[in-house]
Amino acid sequence: xxxxxxxxxxxxxxxxxxxxxxxxxxxxxxxxxxxxxxxxxxxxxxxxxxxxxxxxxxxxxxxxxxxxxxxxxxxxxxxxxxxxxxxxxxxxxxxxxxxxxxxxxxxxxxxxxxxxxxxxxxxxxxxxxxxxxxxxxxxxxxxxxxxxxxxxxxxxxxxxxxxxxxxxxxxxxxxxxxxxxxxxxxxxxxxxxxxxxxxxxxxxxxxxxxxxxxxxxxxxxxxxxxxxxxxxxxxxxxxxxxxxxxxxxxxxxxxxxxxxxxxxxxxxxxxxxxxxxxxxxxxxxxxxxxxxxxxxxx
Amino acid sequence: xxxxxxxxxxxxxxxxxxxxxxxxxxxxxxxxxxxxxxxxxxxxxxxxxxxxxxxxxxxxxxxxxxxxxxxxxxxxxxxxxxxxxxxxxxxxxxxxxxxxxxxxxxxxxxxxxxxxxxxxxxxxxxxxxxxxxxxxxxxxxxxxxxxxxxxxxxxxxxxxxxxxxxxxxxxxxxxxxxxxxxxxxxxxxxxxxxxxxxxxxxxxxxxxxxxxxxxxxxxxxxxxxxxxxxxxxxxxxxxxxxxxxxxxxxxxxxxxxxxxxxxxxxxxxxxxxxxxxxxxxx
Numbered sequence: 001x002x003x004x005x006x007x008x009x010x011x012x013x014x015x016x017x018x019x020x021x022x023x024x025x026x027x028x029x030x031x032x033x034x035x036x037x038x039x040x041x042x043x044x045x046x047x048x049x050x051x052x053x054x055x056x057x058x059x060x061x062x063x064x065x066x067x068x069x070x071x072x073x074x075x076x077x078x079x080x081x082x083x084x085x086x087x088x089x090x091x092x093x094x095x096x097x098x099x100x101x102x103x104x105x106x107x108x109x110x111x112x113x114x115x116x117x118x119x120x121x122x123x124x125x126x127x128x129x130x131x132x133x134x135x136x137x138x139x140x141x142x143x144x145x146x147x148x149x150x151x152x153x154x155x156x157x158x159x160x161x162x163x164x165x166x167x168x169x170x171x172x173x174x175x176x177x178x179x180x181x182x183x184x185x186x187x188x189x190x191x192x193x194x195x196x197x198x199x200x201x202x203x204x205x206x207x208x209x210x211x212x213x214x215x216x217x218x219x220x221x222x223x224x225x226x227x228x229x230x231x232x233x234x235x236x237x238x239x240x241x242x243x244x245x246x247x248x249x250x251x252x253x254x255x256x257x258x259x260x261x262x263x264x265x266x267x268x269x270x271x272x273x274x275x276x277x278x279x280x281x282x283x284x285x286x287x288x289x290x291x292x293x294x295x296x297x298x
Numbered sequence: 299x300x301x302x303x304x305x306x307x308x309x310x311x312x313x314x315x316x317x318x319x320x321x322x323x324x325x326x327x328x329x330x331x332x333x334x335x336x337x338x339x340x341x342x343x344x345x346x347x348x349x350x351x352x353x354x355x356x357x358x359x360x361x362x363x364x365x366x367x368x369x370x371x372x373x374x375x376x377x378x379x380x381x382x383x384x385x386x387x388x389x390x391x392x393x394x395x396x397x398x399x400x401x402x403x404x405x406x407x408x409x410x411x412x413x414x415x416x417x418x419x420x421x422x423x424x425x426x427x428x429x430x431x432x433x434x435x436x437x438x439x440x441x442x443x444x445x446x447x448x449x450x451x452x453x454x455x456x457x458x459x460x461x462x463x464x465x466x467x468x469x470x471x472x473x474x475x476x477x478x479x480x481x482x483x484x485x486x487x488x489x490x491x492x493x494x495x496x497x498x499x500x501x502x503x504x505x506x507x508x509x510x511x512x513x514x515x516x517x518x519x520x521x522x523x524x525x526x527x528x529x530x531x532x533x534x535x536x537x538x539x540x541x542x543x544x545x546x547x548x549x550x551x552x553x554x555x556x557x558x559x560x561x562x563x564x565x566x567x568x569x570x571x572x573x574x575x576x577x578x579x580x
Contacts, residue, residue, distance in 0.1 A: 005395070007389070007393065007483055008389035008393045008395040008398070009389075009395070011385050011386065011388050011389045012385075012386055012389055012390075012401060014382065014385060015382045015383075015385055015386035015453055015458065016386070016401070018382065018449075018452065018453045019404075019405065019408060019453055019455075021423070022416075022420065022423075022449060022450055022453065023408045023411060023416065023455075024408075025419070025423075026416035026419035026420050026423065027411055027415065027416055027419075029416075029419035029422070029423075030415050030416060030418060030419050033418060033419060087311065090304065090307055090308060090311065091308070093304060095301070095304065095305070095308075098308075101308045101311070101312060103563075103566060104312045104315060104316055105311055105312060105315045106315075106569070106570065107315055107316055107319065107559075107562075108315055109573055110508070110558060110559075110562045110569060110573075111319070111555060111558065111559075112511060112512035112514075112529070112530055112558070113512055113514065113530075114512070114514050114529075114530035114533050114534060115530075115533065115551055115554060115555055116318075118322075118533060118537060118547065118551050119318040119319060119321070119322050119551065120318060122318075122321065122322065122325065122544055122547070122548065123318055123321065125335075125544075127335035127336040127337050128335075128336060129321055129336065129340070131336050132336035132340050135336060161314070161315075164315075165315065166573060169570055169573070169574055170574060173574070222412060222414065224414075224514075224515055225514040225515065225530075228514070228518075228534070229514075229534060229537075243414050243515075246414055247515070250417075250418050251519060256418055259418060260415075260418055260419075263412070263414050263415035263417075263418065264415060266412060266414060266415065267410075267411065267412055267415045270410065270412050271410055274409075274410040
């Protein structure tokens with residue numbers, strides 16, 4: 001009997017120990033580090049209370065990173081929510097060879113961000129292919145990653161480009177559960193292609209829409225690798241995002257205190273979003289998805 | 299007519315999706331004399347294709363080591379993640395015990411901790427344990443660094459959650475009949491339950507593999523020796539090493555893509571489910 005009671009804990013022991021060492025302990029450590037000043041001596045930092053938070057909130061670099069991240073998110077999320085729907089509708093058709101198209105369009109999702117960043121850096125180069133095409137149609141060249149007014153938007157394009165097919169697959173999975181009869185009925189009622197999608201497709205995608213919004217927001221707030229590869233936060237800090245700021249403070253300036261404080265601020269923002277996400281999932285765990293009962297959305 | 303337009307739209311999408319990679323490939327295949335810049339006339343296809351750029355890159359940077367490091371680290375991460383996920387998910391899904399709900403909630407909270415918050419302490423911990431490449435300087439294979447790279451991702455709240463969801467759905471009678479056959483709880487797990495959730499485990503494996511393969515932030519923090527780089531870190535290094543020599547940069551980048559493309563074409567179905575699995579993680 002005794003042995004029986006211990007069994008669950010035995011299975012949980014190793015995983016929980018690892019989580020303790022590599023998640024919970026570091027989290028507590030991060031809280032502690034955010035209260036320390038490493039500038040005098042990195043091995044015996046001084047306790048300075050909430051001074052790092054004060055430094056953080058009065059730092060123009062932090063606010064620049066914060067604003068850049070906000071612009072980035074506001075720009076990327078609507079594109080991630082809407083554009084993949086068009087792709088999903090195009091790829092949902094029963095056409096010959098459609099699987100081949102799906103695989104090819106999915107390629108940017110599979111390829112790592114660093115490779116994608118390099119490929120686009122080459123396209124965006126001053127003497128790169130995009131500017132060559134601009135020459136060809138008689139437009140002036142653009143210094144995509146060099147002009148501080150443009151660089152952030154140029155990076156956003158890459159992020160959207162890489163994410164499109166990912167969100168497309170989420171929509172596609174949902175679309176495939178829309179019964180054909182609904183489209184047939186819409187056509188009989190005299191709906192054109194656009195009306196058909198407006199009245200049948202969109203209502204079916206509504207739960208996915210919200211999910212994509214939340215996931216792409218969380219992803220946008222954590223953007224780092226694409227920035228590191230393409231612009232290193234430049235020019236003039238115009239592409240410095242929150243995570244890039246944390247990285248720079250921690251591993252280039254060795255200012256671990258302010259970096260941890262910034263990390264915790266990021267965590268609080270993400271926590272709020274995650275809670276929304278969890279509430280959302282609980283709602284849809286309880287309720288059957290609209291698709292399952294034949295789409296009463298019409 | 300409508301069908302033709304549909305195909306046209308699809309082809310356009312493929313060009314947009316694959317084009318940037320093809321341009322890298324085309325650049326990598328161009329011979330030394332050929333122009334690759336938009337200064338003169340630029341041709342989309344290489345005039346005299348050559349593999350010289352690939353051999354040059356292969357000889358000048360340790361791209362072979364980067365591949366080995368990336369593959370080994372991904373393998374260790376996937377292997378450990380599957381084991382720990384199954385071990386933790388089993389009691390959470392199939393047993394009743396005191397504190398079950400509390401453990402589950404604690405595990406789920408780890409999904410909300412962004413890696414960017416714990417990476418600084420984690421770096422200090424790894425230094426203490428000697429799991430950075432500072433402790434295996436210039437060695438190859440860099441066993442310490444491999445484990446240092448894998449360990450933060452060797453266990454994940456998401457993996458546990460994902461396996462638990464699959465195990466919860468299995469009928470209760472499975473254990474009852476296994477007990478009658480004289481199985482102990484570990485045998486029930488390994489012989490009865492695990493074989494029933496292979497598709498879930500395969501999905502989790504591919505998800506974990508992709509995350510590990512593409513990871514840049516953590517390896518860039520703990521690695522400093524060129525021999526120990528994983529592909530993403532190595533590619534960034536290579537970009538600096540060849541500065542503006544885009545033929546060589548492109549060649550190195552194309553080489554680095556080969557393993558993942560092969561893997562993707564072999565396991566397409568799991569790649570799609572594996573990447574979508576992450577949608578509950580965010």
